[in-house]
Amino acid sequence: KAGVTQTPRYLIKTRGQQVTLSCSPISGHRSVSWYQQTPGQGLQFLFEYFSETQRNKGNFPGRFSGRQFSNSRSEMNVSTLELGDSALYLCASSSMTKSIGELFFGEGSRLTVL
Amino acid sequence: DQQVKQNSPSLSVQEGRISILNCDYTNSMFDYFLWYKKYPAEGPTFLISISSIKDKNEDGRFTVFLNKSAKHLSLHIVPSQPGDSAVYFCAAIGQGGSEKLVFGKGTKLTVNP
Numbered sequence: 001k002a003g004v005t006q007t008p009r010y011l012i013k014t015r016g017q018q019v020t021l022s023c024s025p026i027s028g029h030r031s032v033s034w035y036q037q038t039p040g041q042g043l044q045f046l047f048e049y050f051s052e053t054q055r056n057k058g059n060f061p062g063r064f065s066g067r068q069f070s071n072s073r074s075e076m077n078v079s080t081l082e083l084g085d086s087a088l089y090l091c092a093s094s095s096m097t098k099s100i101g102e103l104f105f106g107e108g109s110r111l112t113v114l
Numbered sequence: 115d116q117q118v119k120q121n122s123p124s125l126s127v128q129e130g131r132i133s134i135l136n137c138d139y140t141n142s143m144f145d146y147f148l149w150y151k152k153y154p155a156e157g158p159t160f161l162i163s164i165s166s167i168k169d170k171n172e173d174g175r176f177t178v179f180l181n182k183s184a185k186h187l188s189l190h191i192v193p194s195q196p197g198d199s200a201v202y203f204c205a206a207i208g209q210g211g212s213e214k215l216v217f218g219k220g221t222k223l224t225v226n227p
Contacts, residue, residue: 004157033213042219043158043203056214090157094213100165101148101207101215105157 002027004106006091012112018079021109025072025093031055032074033103034066037088046089049074078111086113117141118206120218128226133191135221137204140185144206148215149178149189152201161202162189194225 005024013019025032033048033056045058049068066076072093078085088110092103119138127133139147145166150158164171164178164187171178177190191198204218 031213033215035215035217040219043205043215043217045214045216048213058214092157092213099160099163100146101163101205101213102160103158103213103215105159107155107157 004091004093004104006089006106006109008109009107010110010112012114013081014114015081015083017081018077019081019111020075020077021089021091021111023074023076023091023093023106025074025091026095026104029093029095029104030072031094032068032072033092033094034074034076035090035092036060037090037108038086043090046076081113083113086111116218117144118204118216118218120202120204120221122221123219124222124224126224126226127194129196130193133189133194133198133223133225135189135191135202135204135223137187137189137218138185139187139206141206141208141216142185143208144216146207147178147180147187148205148207149176150203150205150217151198152203152220158203191223194223196225196227199223199225 031050034046035043048056063079068074088108090108092105148163149161152158180187201220203220205215
C-alpha cells in the first residue's frame with residue numbers, strides 16, 4: 001500500500017511569490033490534514049479536509065489556503081510568500097476508522113523563501 | 115499560548131537503559147494523547163496513544179502514562195535501543211471527530227551504544 005506522497009519535496013521561492021503544494025493520501029483515506037513544521041514552533045496545524053470540505057482550520061493568515069478534490073488528493077497554497085513561511089510542510093491522511101489521531105504523514109515539502 | 119509543552123529539547127541515554135520523555139498540557143478538554151516519532155528527512159510516524167479515561171497504555175517496549183490531575187503524560191522506552199534515536203512529539207486531540215492534533219515542540223532522543 002503506497003504511503004502519503006507529497007510533491008514537490010524541495011522548492012525555493014522568493015518573497016512575494018506564491019506556491020502550491022500537493023498531497024496524495026493513502027488509498028481509501030478521506031481525511032487529509034496539513035501541518036507546518038519550523039524549528040522554533042514544532043508542528044502547527046494548518047487545516048483539515050474531509051470529503052472535499054474543510055473541517056477545521058488552524059491559526060494561520062488567509063494567505064494560507066487549501067482544497068481537496070473528489071479523489072481525496074489535496075493541495076495547499078501560500079500566496080505572497082514571506083521569509084517566515086520557510087518551513088517543512090507536512091501532509092497527513094487518516095482513515096477515520098483507525099485509532100483516533102493516528103495520522104499517516106508524508107515526507108513533507110521543504111519550502112525555502114529567499 | 116502553547117497548550118502542549120515538551121520542556122526538554124533533548125535527552126541522551128545509554129543503550130539498554132530506560133528513556134523517559136515528558137509532556138505537559140494545559141487544556142483539560144483534550145480527550146486523547148499520542149506520541150509520534152520522527153527520523154530526519156521522514157514524516158512523523160504514530161507510536162502509541164492513550165485515552166483520557168486511562169492512565170496507562172503499553173505496546174511492547176513503549177508505555178505511556180497519563181496523570182490527568184497533573185495534566186502530565188510521559189513515554190517510557192525500555193530497554194532503549196540506538197534505533198530509537200529520533201525526535202519524539204507529544205500530541206493531543208480534542209473531542210469532535212476532527213483530526214486536528216496539537217503538538218509539542220518535540221524532544222530529541224539520542225540512545226548511545
